[in-house]
Amino acid sequence: MIRRVTGTAAGVALLIGLAACGGGSDKAAEAKTLTYWMFQDRTPQAGEVVEKLRTDFEKANGVTVKIVKIPKDDYNTKLGSAIASGSVPDVGILDQPLVSRYALDGTIKEMPAGTVDEKAYYEGALNTNRVNDKLYGLPVDHTAVALFYNKKFVPAPPKTWDELKQMTAKIHQDDPKTAGMVVPKGDGYGAWMWPGIVAGAGGSLVDEKDKKILFDQQPGVDALQLWVDLLPSSPRAITDSDKAFENGLAGMMISGPWDVANIKDQFPDLQFGTAPLPYKTQPAGNIGGENAVVFTKGKNADLAWKWLAYLTNSDNNTKLSQALGGFPTNIAAAERDAATFGPDQAAFLEQLKVAQARPALPQWIQINDEIIAPAIESALSGKVTSQQALSDAAAKTRALLGWTG
Amino acid sequence: MAYFIIFLLYPALSALYYSFTDWDLRTDAAWVGLANYADLIFDDVKYPHFWKSVQVTLQYTLIAVPLTLGTALAQALLLNAIRRGSNVFRLLLFLPVVTAEAAVGAIWRWLYDPQYGLVNSFLGLFGIPGQNWLNTPELVIPALAFIAAWQCGISMIIYLAGLKGIPDSIREAAIIDGATPVQRFWRVVFPMLRPTTFYLLVTGVIAALQVFGLVYVIFSGGGGKSVTGGPEQSGLTYVLHLYLFAFRYDAMGAACAMSFILFVFIMIITALQFKFVKQEAS
Amino acid sequence: MRTSKKVRLTPIYVALVLLAAVSVVPFVWMLATSFKHGSDVYTKVPSLLPLDRKTGDWSPTLENYDHVLQVGGLGQAFLNSVWVCLVLVPAKLLIDALAAYSFARIPFPGRDKLFVLMLAGMMVPTITLLVPRIHVTQQLGMFDSGWGLIIPNVASVLDIFLLRQFFLSLPGELEEAARIDGAGRMQIFWRIILPLSKPVLAVVTITSFIFHWNDLVWPLVVLNDPELYTLPLALQQLASSESGRAYYIMAGAALAVVPVIVVLLIFQRRIMQGIAFTGLKS
Numbered sequence: 001m002i003r004r005v006t007g008t009a010a011g012v013a014l015l016i017g018l019a020a021c022g023g024g025s026d027k028a029a030e031a032k033t034l035t036y037w038m039f040q041d042r043t044p045q046a047g048e049v050v051e052k053l054r055t056d057f058e059k060a061n062g063v064t065v066k067i068v069k070i071p072k073d074d075y076n077t078k079l080g081s082a083i084a085s086g087s088v089p090d091v092g093i094l095d096q097p098l099v100s101r102y103a104l105d106g107t108i109k110e111m112p113a114g115t116v117d118e119k120a121y122y123e124g125a126l127n128t129n130r131v132n133d134k135l136y137g138l139p140v141d142h143t144a145v146a147l148f149y150n151k152k153f154v155p156a157p158p159k160t161w162d163e164l165k166q167m168t169a170k171i172h173q174d175d176p177k178t179a180g181m182v183v184p185k186g187d188g189y190g191a192w193m194w195p196g197i198v199a200g201a202g203g204s205l206v207d208e209k210d211k212k213i214l215f216d217q218q219p220g221v222d223a224l225q226l227w228v229d230l231l232p233s234s235p236r237a238i239t240d241s242d243k244a245f246e247n248g249l250a251g252m253m254i255s256g257p258w259d260v261a262n263i264k265d266q267f268p269d270l271q272f273g274t275a276p277l278p279y280k281t282q283p284a285g286n287i288g289g290e291n292a293v294v295f296t297k298g299k300n301a302d303l304a305w306k307w308l309a310y311l312t313n314s315d316n317n318t319k320l321s322q323a324l325g326g327f328p329t330n331i332a333a334a335e336r337d338a339a340t341f342g343p344d345q346a347a348f349l350e351q352l353k354v355a356q357a358r359p360a361l362p363q364w365i366q367i368n369d370e371i372i373a374p375a376i377e378s379a380l381s382g383k384v385t386s387q388q389a390l391s392d393a394a395a396k397t398r399a400l401l402g403w404t405g
Numbered sequence: 406m407a408y409f410i411i412f413l414l415y416p417a418l419s420a421l422y423y424s425f426t427d428w429d430l431r432t433d434a435a436w437v438g439l440a441n442y443a444d445l446i447f448d449d450v451k452y453p454h455f456w457k458s459v460q461v462t463l464q465y466t467l468i469a470v471p472l473t474l475g476t477a478l479a480q481a482l483l484l485n486a487i488r489r490g491s492n493v494f495r496l497l498l499f500l501p502v503v504t505a506e507a508a509v510g511a512i513w514r515w516l517y518d519p520q521y522g523l524v525n526s527f528l529g530l531f532g533i534p535g536q537n538w539l540n541t542p543e544l545v546i547p548a549l550a551f552i553a554a555w556q557c558g559i560s561m562i563i564y565l566a567g568l569k570g571i572p573d574s575i576r577e578a579a580i581i582d583g584a585t586p587v588q589r590f591w592r593v594v595f596p597m598l599r600p601t602t603f604y605l606l607v608t609g610v611i612a613a614l615q616v617f618g619l620v621y622v623i624f625s626g627g628g629g630k631s632v633t634g635g636p637e638q639s640g641l642t643y644v645l646h647l648y649l650f651a652f653r654y655d656a657m658g659a660a661c662a663m664s665f666i667l668f669v670f671i672m673i674i675t676a677l678q679f680k681f682v683k684q685e686a687s
Numbered sequence: 688m689r690t691s692k693k694v695r696l697t698p699i700y701v702a703l704v705l706l707a708a709v710s711v712v713p714f715v716w717m718l719a720t721s722f723k724h725g726s727d728v729y730t731k732v733p734s735l736l737p738l739d740r741k742t743g744d745w746s747p748t749l750e751n752y753d754h755v756l757q758v759g760g761l762g763q764a765f766l767n768s769v770w771v772c773l774v775l776v777p778a779k780l781l782i783d784a785l786a787a788y789s790f791a792r793i794p795f796p797g798r799d800k801l802f803v804l805m806l807a808g809m810m811v812p813t814i815t816l817l818v819p820r821i822h823v824t825q826q827l828g829m830f831d832s833g834w835g836l837i838i839p840n841v842a843s844v845l846d847i848f849l850l851r852q853f854f855l856s857l858p859g860e861l862e863e864a865a866r867i868d869g870a871g872r873m874q875i876f877w878r879i880i881l882p883l884s885k886p887v888l889a890v891v892t893i894t895s896f897i898f899h900w901n902d903l904v905w906p907l908v909v910l911n912d913p914e915l916y917t918l919p920l921a922l923q924q925l926a927s928s929e930s931g932r933a934y935y936i937m938a939g940a941a942l943a944v945v946p947v948i949v950v951l952l953i954f955q956r957r958i959m960q961g962i963a964f965t966g967l968k969s
Binding site for chain 1: 519
């Protein structure tokens with residue numbers, strides 16, 4: 001009996017399945033359909049900009065471009081499942097640190113020579129696509145973080161660490177209900193910003209060529225100690241509140257250009273300014289942004305490269321990158337449109353000139369999340385000194401990478 | 406049967422196979438035997454937070470399951486005791502369950518907000534100082550367990566169905582025997598609810614050990630911040646840890662091994678529960 | 688007699704009101720926020736009413752709803768979700784009930800072993816099963832289609848477990864009597880078992896409806912076509928693109944909750960009907 005019942009059920013399921021195959025949408029449409037995956041929009045105007053670029057490209061080339069937008073948090077989940085089950089997009093966004101990994105195992109294609117003029121792009125942004133001196137993608141936009149300050153508390157933005165510390169202390173002294181600054185935390189996001197601070201003391205995180213860990217040396221310790229020192233005048237009970245800076249509860253914060261548009265949209269009354277990050281010995285910052293790559297198992301590789309060249313050419317790259325909450329990677333576009341960026345964006349452009357790329361190590365994401373972030377957190381919570389936290393993290397990183405330096 | 410094999414057994418077996426391999430979802434899986442299991446348990450360089458995630462999950466289970474079941478049973482008993490207005494109350498108590506996950510995260514992040522949060526305002530009425538709930542390692546698990554208890558509506562409904570299933574005749578007999586309400590509960594109602602309680606306990610423990618969605622929405626603040634499990638990994642539950650390795654650190658093989666370690670653990674716990682109930686019964 | 692009953696019920700009502708308040712406040716905040724103008728969300732004193740941040744005037748707005756329906760594509764997603772649930776829930780109910788009944792009542796070789804195996808399958812974290820399940824779905828040609836959402840989810844071990852527990856608790860005399868009258872297995876199932884199981888069937892309906900109405904992970908990986916997106920997926924997209932704009936997310940979430948409340952109201956009565964064990968003194 002049971003067998004008959006389940007057999008029937010399975011039969012029904014199979015029939016429905018067959019019906020779905022026969023009557024469902026036919027996936028093998030005309031030869032030229034390009035599938036492009038990107039992150040879900042982060043700015044109000046993104047939808048329109050992308051849509052216009054898409055339709056123009058379709059008209060010019062007589063093809064169809066299917067765009068799938070995926071929330072950033074879920075992107076790698078979806079991409080990983082798609083690759084594993086063999087249903088990859090033809091072309092799509094890829095996090096900067098992932099490019100080297102995907103390139104080394106053949107998941108993404110090397111860019112054919114002559115696709116674009118390499119000199120047309122900012123070197124730093126282009127290099128995030130370079131693995132063993134070969135290019136595996138194109139930078140769609142790039143971005144950096146800078147200092148946001150509330151003009152009510154901060155008459156002129158601090159330039160150096162010392163000024164930053166004084167300013168932070170003063171704000172909190174004047175009003176104990178206000179935090180001096182939203183000090184980054186020991187989480188993945190804080191660990192992503194931290195290299196920019198280390199570079200501001202003249203240091204860097206690792207030396208990939210000589211396989212040496214550098215973040216536990218003096219510049220790294222100083223950078224972490226800066227955050228530790230800022231914390232007493234920036235209580236977490238204030239800064240952990242949602243939108244503490246925007247609500248006037250904190251004098252300063254570190255964030256990216258996407259927040260400029262968001263603050264103007266949601267908190268029109270807030271009098272704020274942006275400035276380059278304060279530094280100890282030299283101006284520096286970190287780099288972020290989106291690269292786009294062509295998947296080996298996708299179709300229409302030639303068309304895919306054409307699409308990426310089109311997105312990053314001097315005509316389109318400004319509009320697109322601004323819509324994505326970043327800046328053009330195409331030099332001609334950036335220089336031509338520099339005047340249109342507005343005063344609030346100037347700080348980020350300054351930062352981009354001195355931005356340091358992330359270590360191009362396949363394991364970097366894991367090191368960032370699982371080793372550096374907890375180390376930052378343990379120093380911030382006062383459990384260990386900055387030097388101890390970083391020495392410990394360096395030892396763990398060496399063990400994970402199998403390095404000796 | 407065929408269905409069951411296709412959609413449950415085959416995936417489970419292939420996951421078991423992958424747990425013996427080093428697999429990044431992209432290239433062919435390389436057979437490594439038991440290395441994943443050994444590394445997870447003994448190698449704290451490769452997996453520095455594995456044991457932390459075990460501890461977090463056990464803590465959460467021990468707090469959340471009793472809290473949820475207790476709340477559900479209390480609510481069901483109260484609802485069962487009244488006639489007028491029970492429909493309205495039942496609906497109100499059930500509302501939290503039907504709230505979409507994406508919204509639950511946003512709602513509770515706001516309720517626990519150290520500055521604007523309602524939780525602190527409420528505690529303030531009793532002179533209890535405000536806490537930074539989701540950013541204080543010691544408070545994260547209780548805060549999460551409270552959300553779980555807030556969403557106990559399903560258990561409540563199941564308890565209610567169980568209560569309705571108790572024949573009136575038995576209850577009347579107890580009243581005639583002159584049992585007080587408390588006695589009635591312990592001698593009649595509670596034993597009659599045993600299958601229900603058992604079901605809820607087993608499924609509740611299984612669900613708590615696998616808690617993921619809740620921490621995912623609470624700790625993904627948006628704005629490009631990645632989910633890494635709360636302050637000092639205090640909210641890094643086992644399955645969140647597993648998820649990070651599966652889809653963020655490219656180690657699906659290790660993630661599958663984590664799955665089966667959890668699987669064995671759940672089997673043992675469940676078997677113990679079954680055994681315990683059998684002993685009770687005899 | 689009457690007054691004593693009133694006195695007895697008062698504390699019960701008080702307790703219920705308190706519990707209901709805890710359940711409902713976050714919910715009310717969600718609704719209030721969905722009617723607030725942007726920055727009015729951040730008030731120094733948490734406000735459960737849509738008031739203007741500066742003046743404290745009553746100023747609800749519908750613009751958030753307008754926005755999510757226009758931009759967020761929630762309208763289409765809403766219809767998709769309705770369609771999926773309308774097909775999936777009844778199918779699931781039937782298959783689960785049949786399976787549970789055979790596990791409870793029909794002896795066949797290896798029955799209990801098979802049941803334990805299925806339970807075991809439930810204990811493998813779904814995240815690890817994700818990849819193989821996608822693989823199967825793709826092989827069956829259901830990827831990126833509505834069927835891909837429905838077919839792989841049409842049987843649920845959890846529900847089978849619950850139904851089996853319930854069927855086991857039904858007294859066997861009824862079936863015995865029917866069998867003596869010459870009724871076949873299916874007839875017994877349809878005429879006796881199902882009518883008696885209304886409360887638990889209602890529970891399964893409600894729980895599986897809520898689960899699929901709010902399920903996010905599976906649609907996320909199976910669907911690529913925005914035209915097919917279900918509500919949670921559209922909501923997740925919204926939460927991602929409107930990160931930090933709680934008022935939009937809450938408007939979307941409120942839209943997602945309304946139909947569930949409707950379903951609840953329909954099935955509430957079913958649960959209330961209870962079971963009449965008339966003429967059965969065990």
